[in-house]
Amino acid sequence: MAIRRAGEPNRGGLALPGGFIHLDEDLETAARRELREETGLEVDYLEQVGTYGAPDRDPRARTFAVLYLAVLPNLPEGSTGKDADAIWMPVDELLAADLPFDHHQMLTDAIERARSKLEYTPIAASFCRPVFTIGDLRRVYEIVWGKHLNPANFQRKVQSVEGFVRETGDVVSEGRGRPAKTYTLGDVTTLHPPLRR
Amino acid sequence: MAIRRAGEPNRGGLALPGGFIHLDEDLETAARRELREETGLEVDYLEQVGTYGAPDRDPRARTFAVLYLAVLPNLPEGSTGKDADAIWMPVDELLAADLPFDHHQMLTDAIERARSKLEYTPIAASFCRPVFTIGDLRRVYEIVWGKHLNPANFQRKVQSVEGFVRETGDVVSEGRGRPAKTYTLGDVTTLHPPLRR
DNA sequence: TAAATAGTGTCTGTTAGACACTATCCG
DNA sequence: CGGATAGTGTCTAACAGACACTATTTA
Known part of the structure; x- marks a missing residue:
């Protein structure tokens, strides 16, 4: 700003x-x-x-x-x-x-x-709505880091960080493509392991 | 101080x-x-x-x-x-x-x-004499990080960081044990990859 | 010789990235 | 159907830690 x-x-x-x-x-x-x-x-x-x-x-x-x-x-x-x-x-x-x-x-x-901050904390999720998809989260990372990330690998990486995101059980269809599972933010303040740039 | x-x-x-x-x-x-x-x-x-x-x-x-x-x-x-x-x-x-x-x-x-700092920069070498051994360097890391490091793995790790240390060709015997090769500090300011704690 | 330190070999489990493939939507 | 996005499977190369082993010194 x-x-x-x-x-x-x-x-x-x-x-x-x-x-x-x-x-x-x-x-x-x-x-x-x-x-x-x-x-x-x-x-x-x-x-x-x-x-x-x-x-x-x-x-x-x-x-x-x-x-x-x-x-x-x-x-x-x-x-x-x-x-x-x-x-x-x-x-x-x-x-x-x-x-x-x-x-x-x-x-x-x-x-x-x-x-x-995006590497070590779940702060990126605060740029998404309370219930979000892994794709939403990935787009935040891509914008802040200024580079394209592989969706498949990003998916797994996020899910492998314990406490980062919590599955809601719902799916949401956002226009094009297969509907995505939705998540809410987990309870950790630090990401282990970090999401490296 | x-x-x-x-x-x-x-x-x-x-x-x-x-x-x-x-x-x-x-x-x-x-x-x-x-x-x-x-x-x-x-x-x-x-x-x-x-x-x-x-x-x-x-x-x-x-x-x-x-x-x-x-x-x-x-x-x-x-x-x-x-x-x-x-x-x-x-x-x-x-x-x-x-x-x-x-x-x-x-x-x-x-x-x-x-x-x-010790993870990302070669600053530990400034606590050694200008010509030092990998063991000298390891002891600096052990003191600052407050934990024991595996000598064998530390050896390789330091040498795998390009530009961290430069071999002099000399060896020095410091009392006990096999004499160690000596090194001088290389020219990098950042360690790639970093030495993780 | 024993104890100590330097340094190498090697095995194993983990991780990161690449990429093929399947799943499911929209028009 | 084709195009787009979600998500899984899998292969490979790199890496980290554990630990056995060799090398070379002093006491």
Whole structure:
């Protein structure tokens, strides 16, 4: 997600959302609040990626930025927010944009973190509806990792990870092709073994 | 490494080294400087682990701590430093100590980071002399990971990682047992495949 | 010689990927 | 029927751990 910058430098350009922490706030609480103010959304999952503190990273003042990766499976249509315009776009478009400060590096770091989260956690399922098919899950992996995965092998790999998914017993037909079995998310927080890229 | 605290809280107790960043300093530069001031040593390798900013983490004032992991292969004997007493000790002793603020959590996070560095990078070799044996290397892994490794399998595993180590052609006898071939560090920065724990 | 460490051979079970094949839908 | 997607079977190459065995030293 990006915002349109309201002030200089780069007024009107795109940037990563953010803001200043309050005196009585935790880092994660502040990240949640900023995202809520700029998108109106509550985030389920946040993860600290890193801290950026080069003396010249912001020409206006000495600042430190603590970068968080937020997982937001259900995006609203169009733009939202009150502080600034929240704009949803594919990451490669945002990477190609002219981002201010050290935001390009931040975005690169966050993308890498997101990709590796999919290997070790069942977080991809949160981008699917509560009841999903293995094909749904595979499409999330393919989008985030940016590469095609073999459906047959993916099928088995997911099912071999204990506690990743739980069969519902139902099947669903999604237009074309053989109807797929449906699953709900299991109860593990870490995938053993991980799904390697 | 720990220091003896000069001030309250927990005066005279152990704590992780640290200090305040200067206005014109990068985060990593500040970490290097603090370590130099407290130990007199130059560090070769630093890695940011995370940032800690709970509002009550320091009762004296609102602070943020950016934690760095430093790799210091050549420790001097005894204590060093001018600001405070630098004390070298095994991490489990330090973990068992009564550390102030959120330093226990920091230490836990840093240890986990160090362990995983050994899987993906040739950093363990920096704890050996420039010319070392596979046995030397194995002992570093055994200490950091805290478990015994099969010498035969470790041997092959290290040699199968392209660019990890380079044979010198010499052998060295270290007291007991058959003399070992010696190696120097290769030129890779990442191990493919990684040495799994 | 015994004990210790280095290094090789080899077996076994697991895994990853490739790909053929079957199953079941839609139009 | 053909095309699309789901799911299974199976083969192969790579890999990891266990462990027997050889090699070479010191005490």
